[in-house]
Structure formats: C-alpha cells, structure tokens
Amino acid sequence: MRKVSSVIHLTVNEFRKWFASKRMLAVALMMLTCVHFYISPICKYCRDVGYRIAPFIFPHLVTRGYVIPTLLFLATILFCNAPFMDNLSTYEIARSGKKQWLVSKLFYVYTASFVYVAVLFGLTLLFVARYLVWIGEWGKVITTLSLTTAGHLYDIAFFSDHILKHCEPLQATLLAFLMLWLQTAFVGVLIFAANLFAKRSRSLGILLAAAYGASPMLYGLWDGAEMITISPAMWSIPYYLKPHVPGVLVSYTSAFWLMALFIALLSLVSWLFFRKRDMEIYPEL
Numbered sequence: 001m002r003k004v005s006s007v008i009h010l011t012v013n014e015f016r017k018w019f020a021s022k023r024m025l026a027v028a029l030m031m032l033t034c035v036h037f038y039i040s041p042i043c044k045y046c047r048d049v050g051y052r053i054a055p056f057i058f059p060h061l062v063t064r065g066y067v068i069p070t071l072l073f074l075a076t077i078l079f080c081n082a083p084f085m086d087n088l089s090t091y092e093i094a095r096s097g098k099k100q101w102l103v104s105k106l107f108y109v110y111t112a113s114f115v116y117v118a119v120l121f122g123l124t125l126l127f128v129a130r131y132l133v134w135i136g137e138w139g140k141v142i143t144t145l146s147l148t149t150a151g152h153l154y155d156i157a158f159f160s161d162h163i164l165k166h167c168e169p170l171q172a173t174l175l176a177f178l179m180l181w182l183q184t185a186f187v188g189v190l191i192f193a194a195n196l197f198a199k200r201s202r203s204l205g206i207l208l209a210a211a212y213g214a215s216p217m218l219y220g221l222w223d224g225a226e227m228i229t230i231s232p233a234m235w236s237i238p239y240y241l242k243p244h245v246p247g248v249l250v251s252y253t254s255a256f257w258l259m260a261l262f263i264a265l266l267s268l269v270s271w272l273f274f275r276k277r278d279m280e281i282y283p284e285l
Contacts (some may be wrong), residue, residue: 005018006100011108043131059173069216076191083274100223
C-alpha cells in the first residue's frame with residue numbers, strides 16, 4: 001500500500017508542475033486555437049439554419065487525417081521533457097526507489113494523456129455550448145454536414161459519412177476517445193524510452209514522436225495499404241482500416257489491442273534502459 005501511495009504522490013507532483021510551466025501554457029493556448037479554428041464555424045452554421053447540434057462532434061474531428069498530426073504534435077510538446085528528470089529527481093528516487101519512481105512517471109504519461117484528450121473533448125462542447133442540444137442521436141445538423149456539402153460554404157469539412165453510417169453516436173465517441181488516448185500515450189512512452197536510450201539528449205525522442213505524428217500527412221506517397229498497415233498513427237482513421245481499404249491488414253478492433261501492446265512494450269523497454277542509467281538532470285523545457 002505504501003508503494004502505491006508513493007507512486008500516486010509522485011504522479012500528482014508532476015501535475016503540480018503544470019501550473020508553473022510556460023510549456024504547458026503554450027500547449028493549452030495551441031489546443032484552444034486548434035479546436036476553435038475547426039469548431040467555431042459550426043456556430044455560424046447553426047445560427048443561420050436555426051438548428052442546434054448534438055454533442056457528438058468529437059469523433060468526427062479527431063479521426064480526420066489532417067487533424068491527427070496537429071493533435072500528436074501537441075502531445076509531443078506535452079511530453080517532450082520525458083523522462084521528467086529535474087532537480088528533485090535524485091531525492092525522489094532516494095526516497096521511493098528506482099522502480100516506484102519510474103512507474104510513477106509512466107503512470108503520469110497515461111493519466112496526462114487521458115487529461116489531454118478529455119480537455120479536447122470538453123473544448124469541442126465548450127465552443128458550441130450556446131447551440132448544443134443534449135440528445136442521444138446524431139441529430140439534423142451532424143447528419144446534414146456528414147451526408148451533404150452544406151458545410152463547405154462555412155469551411156466545415158471534417159464530418160464523416162462513414163462514422164455516421166457505421167457507428168452509433170455514443171459508441172463512436174467512446175471509440176474515438178479511447179483511440180486518441182492510446183495514440184497520445186504512445187507518443188509519451190515513445191519519447192520516454194527514446195530519451196532514456198539516448199541518455200544525454202532529448203532530441204531523439206522528440207524527432208521520433210514528430211515523425212510518428214507527421215506520418216498521416218505522407219499518405220499517398222507510396223502504396224496506401226502498406227503505409228496504413230505499418231503506420232499506427234493512421235489507425236485513428238476507421239475508414240482507412242480493414243475491411244474498408246483493400247490490402248490493409250489491421251482492423252479497427254485489432255488496432256486498439258496493438259496500440260495497447262506497443263505501449264506496454266515501450267514501458268518495459270523504458271524500465272530496462274532506466275535500470276542501467278546514471279542520473280542525468282535536465283532543465284525544464
């Protein structure tokens with residue numbers, strides 16, 4: 001029980017650092033700007049047509065190939081200082097032990113990823129709060145924007161007819177939330193493991209995470225099916241996966257299990273690197 005308490009205490013300490021971090025302020029401002037850019041035209045559309053919108057914008061927004069790179073780049077900034085070693089780390093490790101310290105930092109990655117996605121979800125509701133209607137179906141506005149070109153006059157183009165036809169609203173929202181949570185956590189543990197491997201530099205983790213986040217932008221440069229299969233960042237897009245694109249070996253269901261497996265493997269690799277690592281203290285980014 002004391003070990004669990006130690007892990008939770010160290011994890012909470014990482015969240016406390018957010019309030020004094022300029023980097024976290026930058027992430028928050030970029031999140032606000034990004035979501036406002038995509039969501040604000042919906043308010044004008046709702047005002048003009050005289051209808052309110054159901055609270056299921058999120059699964060349409062976060063499964064678009066041109067939105068995912070932006071969200072993963074923000075996740076890269078969020079976790080760019082992994083493995084989160086600072087002036088207190090030596091003291092924390094001496095008090096709790098290496099194993100508890102590492103577990104707390106990985107647990108921080110998982111929980112911070114959840115908070116990141118939850119805030120994004122909240123912002124998609126906040127910016128249209130005036131025009132929301134709390135119903136359990138897609139509603140007239142989302143159906144119209146997904147199945148017609150009515151939104152193009154308002155620069156609204158991210159609503160997907162595929163999601164509308166294949167998923168119930170709550171199901172689509174939960175699946176999109178879970179997938180983006182896994183994607184964000186993967187970025188975090190990728191940076192974590194890479195920076196532990198690099199020892200004296202945090203550049204490797206940032207470069208790998210940035211390349212991972214950019215991969216959906218490269219779609220079409222070579223065989224689409226092969227690229228989708230080997231690029232987990234593209235698994236967030238359900239209509240790119242099996243059976244909707246011929247030749248793709250990954251289904252939307254298997255994508256969840258594979259992402260969870262990759263996160264677990266990178267977490268284990270992080271422990272193997274950390275066991276043999278000398279303490280290196282870095283300034284806050």
